[in-house]
Amino acid sequence: MTQIFPPKGNISTRIELPGSKSISNRLLMIRAISGLPIYFRNLSDSEDTILLAKALGQIQNKKSGTVNINHAGTDMRFLTAHLSVKEGNWIITGSERMKQRPIAELVNALKGLGADISYLEKEGFPPLKINGKKLHGGRIEIDGSISSQYISALMLIAPALGEDLEIILKGNIVSLPYINMTSELLKLFGVYVLFNGKKLVVSPAPFNMLNDQFLVESDWSAASYWFNLAALTNHSEIELNFLDETSLQADSILPEIYSKLGVRTEFIEKGLYLRSKQGTVEEFEFDFTNCPDSAQTIAVTCFGLGIKANLTGLQTLKIKETDRILALKTEFEKLGASVEATGSSLKLIPPKEIIPEQVVIKTYNDHRMAMSFAPLAIKFPGLKIENPDVVNKSYPAFWDDLQQAGFDLR
Numbered sequence: 001m002t003q004i005f006p007p008k009g010n011i012s013t014r015i016e017l018p019g020s021k022s023i024s025n026r027l028l029m030i031r032a033i034s035g036l037p038i039y040f041r042n043l044s045d046s047e048d049t050i051l052l053a054k055a056l057g058q059i060q061n062k063k064s065g066t067v068n069i070n071h072a073g074t075d076m077r078f079l080t081a082h083l084s085v086k087e088g089n090w091i092i093t094g095s096e097r098m099k100q101r102p103i104a105e106l107v108n109a110l111k112g113l114g115a116d117i118s119y120l121e122k123e124g125f126p127p128l129k130i131n132g133k134k135l136h137g138g139r140i141e142i143d144g145s146i147s148s149q150y151i152s153a154l155m156l157i158a159p160a161l162g163e164d165l166e167i168i169l170k171g172n173i174v175s176l177p178y179i180n181m182t183s184e185l186l187k188l189f190g191v192y193v194l195f196n197g198k199k200l201v202v203s204p205a206p207f208n209m210l211n212d213q214f215l216v217e218s219d220w221s222a223a224s225y226w227f228n229l230a231a232l233t234n235h236s237e238i239e240l241n242f243l244d245e246t247s248l249q250a251d252s253i254l255p256e257i258y259s260k261l262g263v264r265t266e267f268i269e270k271g272l273y274l275r276s277k278q279g280t281v282e283e284f285e286f287d288f289t290n291c292p293d294s295a296q297t298i299a300v301t302c303f304g305l306g307i308k309a310n311l312t313g314l315q316t317l318k319i320k321e322t323d324r325i326l327a328l329k330t331e332f333e334k335l336g337a338s339v340e341a342t343g344s345s346l347k348l349i350p351p352k353e354i355i356p357e358q359v360v361i362k363t364y365n366d367h368r369m370a371m372s373f374a375p376l377a378i379k380f381p382g383l384k385i386e387n388p389d390v391v392n393k394s395y396p397a398f399w400d401d402l403q404q405a406g407f408d409l410r
Contacts, residue, residue: 001385001387002384002385002409003410004382004402005377005381005408005409008406010233011230011233011236011405012237013237013404013405013406014238014239015226015239015240016241016397017218017219017222017240018044018045018218019040019042019216019218020220020221021044021048021074022221023216024046025052026185027040028056029156030156030185032060032082033157033160034159034189034207034209035207037212041214041215041216043216044216044394045397046393051070052072052078055069063087064088065090066091066092067090067092068094069092069094070094071094071095071097072098073098073149073321076092076098076103077153080103080106080110080130080153081110081154082153084110084113084115084132085134085135085160087132087133089130090130090132091128091129092126092130093126093128099122099125102319103124103125103128104125105143106147106150106153109140109141109150109154109167110135110154113135113137113138113161114135115130115135117129117131135161135162137158137161137164137204140166141168141169142154142169142170144170144172146174147174148173148178148179149178151167151169151182151200152181155179158204162204164204165200165201166200168199169200172289173197174289174313174315174316175291175292178250179200189207190206191205218241219394220251220252222394222395223251223254224251224254224297224298225375225395226240227258227263229375229378230274231263232304232379237275239274240274241270241271242270242271243271245267245272257294261301262278262279282308283309287313289315292316292317295346296369296372298311299346302350303335303337303350303376304376304378306350307350308347309348310348311348312344313344314345315343320366320368322364325344327364328346331373332348336351337349337350338351358384359383359384360385361373361376361384361385361386367392367393367394367395368394370385370390370391371391
C-alpha cells in the first residue's frame with residue numbers, strides 16, 4: 001500500500017520516460033524472426049518487454065519447452081504466432097487472469113494457415129499446446145474488432161511464411177494505429193506491406209538492416225500520467241524526453257486531447273514541455289477506439305477536474321489485465337461519482353462533495369489503474385494505492401519519478 005501526498009509548491013521537473021513498450025516488443029519480434037543482430041537503445045524496461053526478451057532467449061536454440069508470460073497479453077499473442085512457425089513442441093501459458101483472456105480469434109487464423117495448436121484447458125483460452133512447423137501464406141479472415149494485437153502477431157510472422165499473407169479484416173477495426181505501427185516497423189527493415197484499411201498483404205522477403213542500432217522512442221502511454229498530473233495542478237512545468245510529434249504510437253494524440261483539459265504542450269528538439277493552463281471544457285466526449293490505453297487516465301483527469309465525461313470505444317478494455325470498465329466504475333463510485341457503464345462506454349458525473357478520507361484505490365493487478373489514479377492525490381492528499389508494484393508491468397520507475405516531482409510517498 002502506498003499513500004501519496006502532493007508537493008507543497010509548484011511542480012517543475014524533467015522526467016526520463018521509459019522506451020515505448022509497443023515499439024520495443026515489436027522490435028524484439030522482428031529481431032527474433034529476422035535473425036538480424038540489431039542493437040536497441042532506450043528499449044523498454046517494462047515487465048512485459050523483459051518477459052518477452054527472456055522467452056525469446058529461452059526458445060532460441062531449442063526444439064521444445066514451456067513459456068510462461070504471466071500477465072503479458074502482448075507476449076501471449078506475439079509468441080503464439082511465433083511458436084506456430086518455429087519448429088518444435090511448445091506450451092505457452094500465463095497467470096490465472098491470462099487464462100481468462102480469449103485467444104480463439106488468433107488461433108483460428110493461425111490454423112487457417114496450417115498451424116497445429118490445441119487448448120490444454122478451456123476451449124478458446126490459454127494455455128496452448130503448439131507443434132511449430134513451416135507454414136505457408138495465403139488468405140485468411142480475422143475480426144478486427146477484438147484486438148489489434150492478433151493482427152500484428154500475424155503480420156510479424158508473415159515474412160517467415162512461404163508466400164504472401166493476405167489478411168482480410170472484418171468488423172470495426174480497433175486500435176488501428178497499432179496495426180500501422182507494425183506495418184511501418186516492418187517496412188523499416190525492408191518488408192513489403194500493403195494496407196488499404198480492410199486488407200493487409202505482407203510478403204515473404206529477406207529483412208534488410210540499414211542500421212545495426214535503433215533508438216526506441218519514449219512511451220506515450222507513460223507520458224499520459226504526466227499530462228494527467230499537469231491537468232490537475234494549478235502550476236506545473238514538466239519536460240518529457242524522446243517524444244516525437246509524428247509518432248507511430250496511438251497515444252501521441254494526448255496533446256490534442258489535453259488541450260481541452262487544461263494542458264499546453266510545446267514540442268522541443270528532444271521531447272516536449274507540459275504546462276498547466278487556465279480553461280477546460282465543461283463536458284468531455286471522446287471515442288477511444290484507436291487509443292484505448294489512455295482512457296483510464298483521461299477518465300481520472302475528468303473526475304479530478306469535475307468535468308462530466310462520455311467515453312466511448314472502450315470495448316477492448318474488458319479483456320485487459322482486468323475488466324477496466326468495471327474497475328473504473330467501481331472505484332469512481334467509491335469516490336462518490338455517478339457512473340453509467342456498458343460493454344464499450346462509460347459516462348461519468350463527478351461528485352459535488354469531497355471524497356471521504358482514507359480512500360484506498362484498488363488496482364486489480366492492473367498497472368494503468370495505479371498510475372492513472374495516483375495523480376488524484378493532488379486533489380485528495382493522502383490517497384492510498386493498493387499493490388503499487390503493479391506499475392512494473394510498463395513503467396517500473398513511476399513511483400521514483402513521482403517522488404522526483406516532489407510527491408511524498410509513504
